[in-house]
Amino acid sequence: MTIERIAILGTGLIGASAGMALRLHGFQGSITGWDPRPEEAATAQRVGAIGEIATDAVTLAKSSDVVVLAGPVLTMLDWLERLAPVLGPHQLVTDVGSVKGALCRQAAGHYNGPAQPGFLPGHPMAGKEVGGAANADGHLFQDAVWIFTDPAEAAERSPQAQALALEWRGWIAKFGCRVLDMDPTRHDVLCAWISHLPQMLSTALSSLLEEQFETNADLLPIGGRALREMTRLGASPFSMWRDIAQTNTDAIAHSLLALEQRLAHLRENLKTPELRAEFEQANRFRLAQPKK
Structure with missing residues (x-):
């Protein structure tokens, strides 16, 4: 197993559901969550979406193999900028955002180079009209489409980041998703x-x-x-x-x-x-x- 430590930044509905789906389908590594609202992270831990709660998101990301960005799009744009200088080519950042062009543009030049962390933009076409970890569901992604919008520079990823990206895609398939690749625009x-x-x-x-x-x-x-x-x-x-x-x-x-x-x-x-x-x-x- 290449992925042993997963960080989820944003433990609302989608982030917490992803953690629950990982456990449901046999992920044995650590899943640690961070959320700007401590009560949301506590709920995610209570429902089994994460095993531990981090108090500092950057420290958590630096110690993880895969970082899942699961907040609002503008927040994810900020995280991409903040994490690029502190992560290495042995790490992968992915996301669950509903908009991909802005994220890919933000990542360009800072991710997916041979000496840079990998970035695998993703979007699960699943959700509910209500948010929050209290409404999370490990079966939320069953039979849903999960879209990946790898930018052209992804071909230059380090071997470690590429292995992480392939394994993450494998976990998404285990969730019961139909995986599609698409241009971000x-x-x-x-x-x-x-x-x-x-x-x-x-x-x-x-x-x-x-x-x-x-x-x-x-x-x-x-x-x-x-x-x-x-x-x-x-x-x-x-x-x-x-x-x-x-x-x-x-x-x-x-x-x-x-x-x-x-x-x-x-x-x-x-x-x-x-x-x-x-x-x-x-x-x-x-x-x-x-x-x-």
Whole structure:
């Protein structure tokens, strides 16, 4: 086993779930966590996601084989800058961020060289509308897609960092994930459409309903399952989505504009055959989705 010591910086939902998944699938090494909120790290330890709690993140990272960055994107950008000078070519940094272009640009020139630590950017397409280690689940990644967006300079990684990257990818496969490799720019455009846009749509709808009806207890029973499903993501934390919006702005703005235009088209054709065409096209997309 090449990986014996794993550090998780950020022990919220995804970081803690990764720790639990490692244990669930047989990882025997040490998993130590750090979080800016001590109570969150304590919860992660209590649920079995980490074995120990570190009080200093940099010291923890320096003593680890693999460092998993699991905080908001802007925080991860800061960690990439801070860790580059103190880590060596025998170590690997990976992440679980929803935006990859900004992280890859931050890492360029500081990681993946022969004498530099490795950086393997990753993104599990899994989560919940609620965060925190208390909601962590070792089965969260089962049947999910885990995307890696290795930059071109990854070919120059040291042999030690490359071995760590290959082993980490192996653990992700053990989680039950389907592993995909993708260009970071393509990743950010794709996620703007299939992940970030649905979040913004649910947030807008939930906010609009709150404005129109306030906290009307009669609304939810009337809306039923359709309302619950459409507004589920409206419970997502701003702290995470703020960073995504700031680091994938152009792609998200493009998808939002396209949606605005589509909604305007629907509004203008409520009494024309165009409405039928929209429903038929939507049905074809939905029927093409894999059944779970």
